[in-house]
Amino acid sequence: MSHSLPASSPIKIAAVVLAGGQGERMGHQDKGLVLYQGVPMVCWTLDRLKPLLDKVVISCNRNFEQYASYGYTLVKDQIGGYQGPLAGVHAAMQQLEGYTHVLVLPCDTPLVDEDVIQCLLQAVRVHTEEIVLLKTDDQPQFLHAVIPLKLTQALGLWLETGERAVYKWYKQFPMYFVEVGAQSPTLKNINTVQDLS
Numbered sequence: 001m002s003h004s005l006p007a008s009s010p011i012k013i014a015a016v017v018l019a020g021g022q023g024e025r026m027g028h029q030d031k032g033l034v035l036y037q038g039v040p041m042v043c044w045t046l047d048r049l050k051p052l053l054d055k056v057v058i059s060c061n062r063n064f065e066q067y068a069s070y071g072y073t074l075v076k077d078q079i080g081g082y083q084g085p086l087a088g089v090h091a092a093m094q095q096l097e098g099y100t101h102v103l104v105l106p107c108d109t110p111l112v113d114e115d116v117i118q119c120l121l122q123a124v125r126v127h128t129e130e131i132v133l134l135k136t137d138d139q140p141q142f143l144h145a146v147i148p149l150k151l152t153q154a155l156g157l158w159l160e161t162g163e164r165a166v167y168k169w170y171k172q173f174p175m176y177f178v179e180v181g182a183q184s185p186t187l188k189n190i191n192t193v194q195d196l197s
Contacts, residue, residue, distance in 0.1 A: 014055035016092035032107035044110035059088030
């Protein structure tokens with residue numbers, strides 16, 4: 001049975017911002033709420049998405065009241081024990097009836113800009129069947145990606161087996177890479193307190 005979208009199907013993209021990690025390298029702080037230049041990191045990404053997509057979901061596993069105050073739908077991992085970013089992606093996918101794809105962005109690249117996001121959104125309109133992800137030089141950026149929602153069930157089954165490696169799951173499906181210059185500050189990753197400066 002083919003899972004292809006009918007040719008006439010409009011592409012409808014929602015987004016999930018991943019803020020559900022343990023923040024181990026940041027003293028177990030909730031990274032999405034850590035201030036970067038005086039603003040919670042998650043807000044940088046939310047502000048970029050607001051003019052681009054009508055549906056944005058935040059994946060978080062604690063501090064729900066604070067995340068709820070931003071006015072977006074919240075999801076939390078359905079599988080206990082911090083199963084990594086794919087658990088947050090899967091929880092979001094299950095809330096996106098009527099959409100065809102989900103744009104995945106982490107909360108810890110606050111400088112990600114609209115141009116980079118638009119590159120992903122435009123690519124998926126051509127490569128509708130593939131997982132579309134950013135690549136800097138030869139380094140794939142696994143959590144800057146657009147995933148077809150037809151893969152929701154496959155991801156759920158994958159997580160149930162205890163697997164959690166993002167690239168290992170992606171590699172089972174066709175992928176398309178969007179190249180971004182490695183020197184671009186837009187993908188600066190904030191992993192430690194030192195990175196905040």
